[in-house]
Amino acid sequence: xxxxxxxxxxxxxxxxxxxxxxxxxxxxxxxxxxxxxxxxxxxxxxxxxxxxxxxxxxxxxxxxxxxxxxxxxxxxxxxxxxxxxxxxxxxxxxxxxxxxxxxxxxxxxxxxxxxxxxxxxxxxxxxxxxxxxxxxxxxxxxxxxxxxxxxxxxxxxxxxxxxxxxxxxxxxxxxxxxxxxxxxxxxxxxxxxxxxxxxxxxxxxxxxxxxxxxxxxxxxxx
Amino acid sequence: xxxxxxxxxxxxxxxxxxxxxxxxxxxxxxxxxxxxxxxxxxxxxxxxxxxxxxxxxxxxxxxxxxxxxxxxxxxxxxxxxxxxxxxxxxxxxxxxxxxxxxxxxxxxxxxxxxxxxxxxxxxxxxxxxxxxxxxxxxxxxxxxxxxxxxxxxxxxxxxxxxxxxxxxxxxxxxxxxxxxxxxxxxxxxxxxxxxxxxxxxxxxxxxxxxxxxxxxxxxxxxxxxxxxxxxxxxxxxxxxxxxxxxxxxxxxxxxxxxxxxxxxxxxxxxx
Numbered sequence: 001x002x003x004x005x006x007x008x009x010x011x012x013x014x015x016x017x018x019x020x021x022x023x024x025x026x027x028x029x030x031x032x033x034x035x036x037x038x039x040x041x042x043x044x045x046x047x048x049x050x051x052x053x054x055x056x057x058x059x060x061x062x063x064x065x066x067x068x069x070x071x072x073x074x075x076x077x078x079x080x081x082x083x084x085x086x087x088x089x090x091x092x093x094x095x096x097x098x099x100x101x102x103x104x105x106x107x108x109x110x111x112x113x114x115x116x117x118x119x120x121x122x123x124x125x126x127x128x129x130x131x132x133x134x135x136x137x138x139x140x141x142x143x144x145x146x147x148x149x150x151x152x153x154x155x156x157x158x159x160x161x162x163x164x165x166x167x168x169x170x171x172x173x174x175x176x177x178x179x180x181x182x183x184x185x186x187x188x189x190x191x192x193x194x195x196x197x198x199x200x201x202x203x204x205x206x207x208x209x210x211x212x213x214x215x216x217x218x219x220x221x222x
Numbered sequence: 223x224x225x226x227x228x229x230x231x232x233x234x235x236x237x238x239x240x241x242x243x244x245x246x247x248x249x250x251x252x253x254x255x256x257x258x259x260x261x262x263x264x265x266x267x268x269x270x271x272x273x274x275x276x277x278x279x280x281x282x283x284x285x286x287x288x289x290x291x292x293x294x295x296x297x298x299x300x301x302x303x304x305x306x307x308x309x310x311x312x313x314x315x316x317x318x319x320x321x322x323x324x325x326x327x328x329x330x331x332x333x334x335x336x337x338x339x340x341x342x343x344x345x346x347x348x349x350x351x352x353x354x355x356x357x358x359x360x361x362x363x364x365x366x367x368x369x370x371x372x373x374x375x376x377x378x379x380x381x382x383x384x385x386x387x388x389x390x391x392x393x394x395x396x397x398x399x400x401x402x403x404x405x406x407x408x409x410x411x412x413x414x415x416x417x418x419x420x421x422x423x424x425x426x427x428x429x430x431x432x433x434x435x436x437x438x439x440x441x442x443x444x445x446x447x448x449x450x451x452x453x454x455x456x457x458x459x460x461x462x463x464x465x466x467x468x469x470x471x472x473x474x475x476x477x478x479x480x481x482x483x484x485x486x487x488x489x490x491x492x493x
Contacts, residue, residue: 040402042364086416089404097359104360108302125407145299146352149382150345158345162299 024057026065034070037091038083045094049102059102059139063132064204067095071128096131103135109143114215115164119155120148121179126172132204133170140208142166152183159191165215167195168207223464225250225257228264230467231397231460232271261460262320269317269396285316285324293329296350297342308357318361318396319459322389326354330385351385358388362395362403369400371423371470376404376413378427378436386453387428393459394426394466410439417448423470425450426462 029048036044052062074091077083116137120130127148134146145162147155159167167187169180184195194214198207223231228248229239242248243257248267250257288307295303311321333350336342373394377387384406391403402420404413417425417440425448427437437452444450449469451462 084416084419085412086404086408089408090402093403093405097362100356100359103356104305145301145349147345147349148352150348154343154345154348157343158349161343161346 029066030070030073033066034073037070037074037094038087040087040090040094042094042097045098046101049098053102053105059106060136060204060208062102063099063136067099067128067132068204071095092128096127099128099131099135103138106135106138109138109141113141113143114166115162116142116144116166116168116211117155117159117162117164118144118146118168118170119183120146121169121171121183122149122151123179124148124171124173129172129198129200130168130170133168133198133207136204136207137168137211140211142211152179152186155183156186156190159187159193164193166211167191167193168211169195169197171198172200223259223261223264223461225259227464227468228259230471231261231264231464232268233467261458261464262323265317265319265460265463269315285320286328289325289328289332292325293332293336296329296333296353297336297346299346299349299353301353301356304353304357305360308361312361319393319463321361322358322392323459326357327389330354354385355388358385358392362388362392362401365395365398365400367398370398370467371400372402372420373399373424373426373466374402374404374413374417374420374422375426375428376408377406377429378413378440379407379409381406381429383428383430386430386455387426389459390426390428390453390462393463397463397466399424399466410436414440414444417444422448424448424466426453426466427451428453430455 029052033045033048036042036048048066049062052066071092074083074088078085078088118130118134118137120127130146130148134144137144145158145164147158150158167184169184169187171180180197180199184197187193187195194217196207196210196214198204225239225243226236228250229236232239232248234242239248240257243250243259248259249263250259288311292304292307295301295307308321308325311325312318330350333342333347337344337347375387375391375394377383387405388403391401394401402416402422404416413425425440425444427440427450429437429452437450441450451465451469453462
């Protein structure tokens with residue numbers, strides 16, 4: 001890890017910054033972040049994440065307020081042709097690595113932390129939605145494993161060995177409805193775990209609450 | 223690698239590298255009239271020179287041990303243990319290129335072998351690949367200071383393996399290249415257009431399954447203005463950085479003139 005963005009240094013940042021009463025200017029941060037992604041400035045993109053992390057902004061908020069809108073904006077520009085597909089790929093790669101860096105700054109999950117399995121269904125090449133879900137759950141003290149690009153049967157086999165308390169199926173393609181439903185059904189029936197399904201446009205902020213609610217419901221039914 | 227390549231990696235004159243070999247500062251084996259050097263040891267010396275750290279490179283047997291531990295952590299899906307192993311290597315001064323070449327890539331090969339005999343599930347290999355992708359993302363820090371040049375790393379259409387290309391990015395950034403990482407499945411035409419816009423010093427194509435014909439397509443479209451390196455499975459990242467340096471040096475050699483047209487080259491037999 002870059003010494004300038006050492007996760008240990010971030011963790012040693014100490015007390016949260018005092019609340020000054022000034023609202024965070026998310027529009028300005030989104031502009032900065034988008035500009036860094038489009039120009040391929042990975043250092044600049046990580047700096048935005050680092051500032052938010054040092055200010056103890058939850059990762060769910062960083063994903064919802066910064067990452068997702070910036071990428072939607074870039075995706076829209078790509079669709080209308082003002083940005084090339086290659087530029088979009090560079091931007092997405094930078095966003096993935098910046099998010100992975102932010103996640104590396106989180107404290108490790110406790111030994112008794114509840115387990116979650118985050119799945120990207122086969123046929124969906126978009127990693128970021130599942131990466132965001134994984135990061136948000138880790139920020140909520142879940143021990144998370146992420147899996148993608150494999151058949152439903154192999155996901156079920158992994159779930160049987162890993163024994164998660166919860167599965168989250170995260171997908172970005174709208175035409176994956178049937179495979180997602182099949183996967184969710186098999187996990188619920190064959191492994192007996194609650195399954196959350198998150199598709200395009202689903203808010204991340206509710207994910208932690210729903211995850212804990214499903215986990216508590218599962219515990220109380222024992 | 224030979225002494226000339228080692229000098230290119232180290233950023234010194236050939237005679238300087240020869241003096242280091244004669245004085246024992248640079249490990250080498252005399253082979254016939256010349257010397258043969260281990261690319262990983264050369265990469266470590268290059269790293270030490272950049273960061274002024276004492277010689278603390280992991281020896282090959284140490285890396286085998288760490289590789290075994292990493293393979294076990296990956297098989298168990300333990301990303302915390304995997305991250306700690308890699309972080310410990312970084313603190314010890316092991317350069318990211320050596321971490322990829324000697325630890326992560328062999329660990330993944332072990333996992334594949336275990337999957338073939340059925341002791342690891344295919345899904346668990348997929349989990350391990352996700353963990354490695356995050357580890358490589360942490361290793362792929364943008365370079366500090368003046369970059370050596372601009373490189374584009376991509377895997378063409380049809381290529382689904384992301385990790386080799388990401389390892390190439392890690393190695394090039396560790397060698398102070400600015401890198402635009404395009405990932406997998408990019409059509410050759412899009413890649414060529416991007417290369418014409420960005421005017422990189424180098425394009426690296428990472429291939430494990432896609433035909434090498436795409437490299438020729440890109441070379442045709444860019445009219446040979448951009449040197450292209452083509453990778454293949456099992457090849458050393460240290461060799462990649464050495465080849466990249468050579469290409470960069472040869473392009474800049476004619477003072478005040480146009481960049482030398484570099485032929486399509488590879489740090490492996492393509493196809």
